[in-house]
Amino acid sequence: MVSKQKNVARLERKQHKAEAALLSTLYPNVASVIIYMNYYQKSTGRTIMQRTVNFSPGSSAYFHMECMGYDCVDGGFNLEPVINTMMKGRLKSGKGELLCAANDSSSHTRIDYKIDIQYNKTSR
Numbered sequence: 072m073v074s075k076q077k078n079v080a081r082l083e084r085k086q087h088k089a090e091a092a093l094l095s096t097l098y099p100n101v102a103s104v105i106i107y108m109n110y111y112q113k114s115t116g117r118t119i120m121q122r123t124v125n126f127s128p129g130s131s132a133y134f135h136m137e138c139m140g141y142d143c144v145d146g147g148f149n150l151e152p153v154i155n156t157m158m159k160g161r162l163k164s165g166k167g168e169l170l171c172a173a174n175d176s177s178s179h180t181r182i183d184y185k186i187d188i189q190y191n192k193t194s195r
């Protein structure tokens with residue numbers, strides 16, 4: 072049952088990603104977004120992995136990162152509000168920390184992240 076739910080959640084997530092608008096459509100001023108993440112196991116603090124995700128103008132503007140917990144169904148990290156705020160203020164870099172909201176097992180993760188955003192030069 073659990074794995075079936077998880078598959079459904081995965082499919083829905085893929086669907087969301089496929090439906091997300093392109094970065095160039097939503098944020099025409101943005102040349103690239105790079106998200107650097109360190110994953111830690113929430114219960115022990117053990118480092119699990121490092122991950123870097125790159126977005127270009129042709130990428131889907133989908134900033135929901137997976138938790139990596141082996142049984143995480145609908146947790147994860149939504150960096151969209153952070154990135155939105157940065158883009159509004161034309162900030163070039165930001166960082167912070169997020170916990171997976173799900174709490175049903177000890178496999179969930181915590182991340183610290185650093186985000187670099189490059190903007191197109193605008194002629195004013």
Ligand SMILES: [Zn+2]
Pocket residue numbers: 138139140143144146147171172173178179180
């Ligand atoms: Zn999780």
